[in-house]
Amino acid sequence: MITFERVTKRYPGGTVAVDELDLEIPAGQTMVLVGPSGCGKTTTLRMINRLIEPTSGRILLDGTDVQQVNPPLLRRGIGYVIQQAGLFPHRTIEDNIATVPLLTGWTRQKARARARELMDLVGLDAQMARRYPHQLSGGQQQRVGVARALAADPPVLLMDEPFSAVDPIVRATLQDELLRLQGELHKTVVLVTHDIEEAIKVGDQVAIFRPGGHLVQVDSPQHLLAAPADGYVEDFLGFDRGIRRLSFLPASMLDLDAGALVGQQTSATAALAQARRAGAAWLLVIDAERLPLGWVAVSQLEAAPGEASLAGVPLTPGQEHTFAVDTGSLRSALDATVLSSTGQAVGVDSDGRVVGVTSYDRLKTAIQRADEDARAEEDARAEEAAPAVEGAAT
């Protein structure tokens, strides 16, 4: 756990980079510090491993004041990843990764073996061990940077804009990798970014800073999107926070309509009767395996000869707009619904078999239910004595 107690950093010119910061970063979680440039987020990060010394206040690492620890020793116990990876150009990949183990006196053989382990962990081909950094792509270099930071198995990992120097596609991959790694390793991660999307994606907790070094709000991404503390946070979160919030709500909250599914061998008459019963304008035609084939409109059924099966009726595509009921979010369900020409999307299980279909009404019901749950939870939280993380802004 990392604790900031009334930490201030004031530069000789009088600029205040960080102003009376109180913040608690729980062990084993990812805390993202986010804000525009000049908000003190990077200064905050660098004070943890004493790259910058605070003007006043204390920073405790598992109860020990970092000011009491010799800086090089402190730093060897804290992983550090920076923007351009900052790899040593004159050392091979394996020796780059082995840096901290070698500094702390491991044998070269043991340190290199550890480096190979880490290359595997961060998804780097073992063949790269003997190459030099300039022979790798930006994304690969950043993986090496992460591996190097993890080499001595430090409990704390500091990441200073780790993914902002790579292109968006590589960035998304690296973010996913971080989530996967963190799922395995449970480090205390402090990550600085100016990208609120990144903060929301990778953070267990997000701390939003305002220029002048003020902490405005610390909360889980979901709560942040649902209940921004003030107009500044609301603006910072962006215009579509209402929709982005849906990423955190599971698609399983939806009450799917199974009555709008119809087998391919059903007769037009029977299908029409089913549609009227269900009050549906469209039915989803499925095959014997419950895989979706396409949509059929009630008007088509009315025009079709009564006893013929649906196999001969031309179907309206849109069955490809599916979402995973078990693993998807309400956002993915909404997205599929918006994309579908029938205004309905198909919920499928992990084998791609149809569970049921959505509609805007059903989405609305699910979102309203989620809001009620959130309000109830909010009330419950308010009744508890304010938890530590909440007391951040004083």
Next chain:
Amino acid sequence: MSWAINNASMLAHLTGQNAYLALVPVLVGLVVSLPLGVLCVRFGWLYPPVLGLISVLYALPGLALFVVLIAYTGLTDTTVMIPLGVYSLAAIFPSVVDGLRSVPEPVRQAAVAMGFGTWRRLVTVELPIAVPVVIAGLRVSAVSSISLVSVGGLIGIGGLGYLFIDGEQRDFATEIVVGIILIVILSLVTDTVLVLVRRALTPWQRGRGRLNRRADMRADLPILPAGMQMP
């Protein structure tokens, strides 16, 4: 040609003396430049005055220095080597500073954040990365030192420079031509050795993209003394 063969042992001796008179000052220049450069990078304000002082020394004509030095060191090798040492310093010192400054900021920062102490960072990160730039300075310094030694011929200690003075006095052109050829050969050999040393010390620079490789090849072209540059 037959003159050169007949006088082979004298020529070998003069070449050896030339190499010795030229390269010991370069070595001394390097040894002085390293700590001085490190200091000037760490304390930035030191750099302009130190560089200024060295530039002033560099501007002093070699002959004038000889005249002054003879009073103290007499007609010895030292008298020739002191000015050459000063000139070497003037070429090598800025390259040490530039070399250390060529260490990318993220790399330096990463080294600090990984927990390198100051000394260890200097020796295992900053100096190795500075090697290519430092050696570029060494090459310029070594080659110009080799040709400058000839000036010492005026006080009788000039390595191959002796051939110029002797040839001129005897009006014997062959001797002068042989002297020039030997100086060029000595320069080329020394330069090649330095390029090989750099390659051995910087395996990490091999195969750096096509553009870089072209620059690298250009960097490996021999450095010739002033007035002998290839077109």
